[in-house]
Amino acid sequence: MIRLFERKQQKKSQTKKVHPGELRIQKDMEELELPGSCTLDYPDENDVLNFVLIMKPTEGYWKGGTFNFSFHIPTDYPHTAPKVECKTKIYHPNIDLQGKVCLNVLRFDWKPVLTINTVIYGLQLLFLEPNPNDPLNHEAAELLKKDTYEFSQKVKRTMNGNW
Incomplete structure (x- = not known):
């Protein structure tokens, strides 16, 4: 009887513990409605808490570019x-050159009812x-406010690698 109890305990300790975040992200992914300009990549298919969003804008200043965003849940x-x-290095008022993203829902507007979508x-x-x-990139923000044509030209140059 004691051995049976020990085996059950051993089996429990070998079982991977699933965090609530993993359960919720699985639900979010099942309900995800990705636009045609976006795809997901899982560098480690066993790790649902880390993935990459690949975004290819079809309009706007960054049309034709490819931008990778890493997500850590x-x-x-x-x-x-x-x-x-x-x-991806980008010239954008709300994304700095180190890749930090200024998006309200990622900061003070986040609520548990929000999703990856x-x-x-x-x-x-x-x-x-x-x-x-x-802004996070104050130079880009000032140029966008002051001269949208020059801003669009700088975006094009930087997308071509001319920093």
């Missing part, structure tokens, strides 16, 4: 917002309507 998700970082929609919106009033 904390184990206490959805109580804590995902961590999102742009891995909400974050992806917010990222898309940053490409369609960059917000120069809440």
Whole structure:
């Protein structure tokens, strides 16, 4: 009888513990409605808490570009917002040159009812309507406010690798 109890305990300890964040992200992914301009990549297919969103805008200043965003989902998700970082160097008022993303739903507007779909929609919106009033890249924000034509030219140059 004692051996049976020991085996059950051993089996329990060998079983991988699933965090609530993993369960919620699985649900989010099942309900995900990716736009045609976006795809997901899992560098480690066994790790549902880390993935890459590949975004290819079809309109706006960054049309024709390819931008990779790494997502890290904390184990206490959805109580804590995902961590999102742009891995592609980009000239954008709301994304700095180190890849930090200024998106309200990733900061003070995050609520547990929000989903990964909400974050992806917010990222898309940053490409369609960059917000120069809440910038991380102040130079890009000032240029966008002052001269949209020159801003668009600088975006094109930087997308071609001319920094």
